[in-house]
Amino acid sequence: MDTRTESDFLGEVKIPQKALYGINAFRARENFPSDQVFHPEWYSSMGEVKLACYRACKSFLRAKSNAYPEQELLLSL
Known part of the structure; x- marks a missing residue:
């Protein structure tokens, strides 16, 4: 799987290349895990x-x- 590396003040994160989200959404998902669908x-x-x-x-x-x-x-x- 191709990934891209994004960084913020907390460090770097590898995100799938074709993902339409960035590091902020990735970190939010880590901090607030839920399987509930909106x-x-x-x-x-x-x-x-x-x-x-x-x-x-x-x-x-x-x-x-x-x-x-x-x-x-x-x-x-």
């Missing part, structure tokens, strides 16, 4: 919240650059 609605809701956060941030950045075009904001999406 309801599909939970995943859908999480996606909606993340999309709303992205849209709000994008809207803020657009409004900020329109109001203060000469100032650089050290934030990107």
Whole structure:
């Protein structure tokens, strides 16, 4: 199995190369082991919240650059 190595302040972890998750999700799984499956609605809701956060941030950045075009904001999406 091909793996990739990711690291954080706790050290390095080998994760499957094709995994769609990273070291934070890997460590969360280690810290909170459970075989319980979440309801599909939970995943859908999480996606909606993340999309709303992205849209709000994008809207803020657009409004900020329109109001203060000469100032650089050290934030990107």
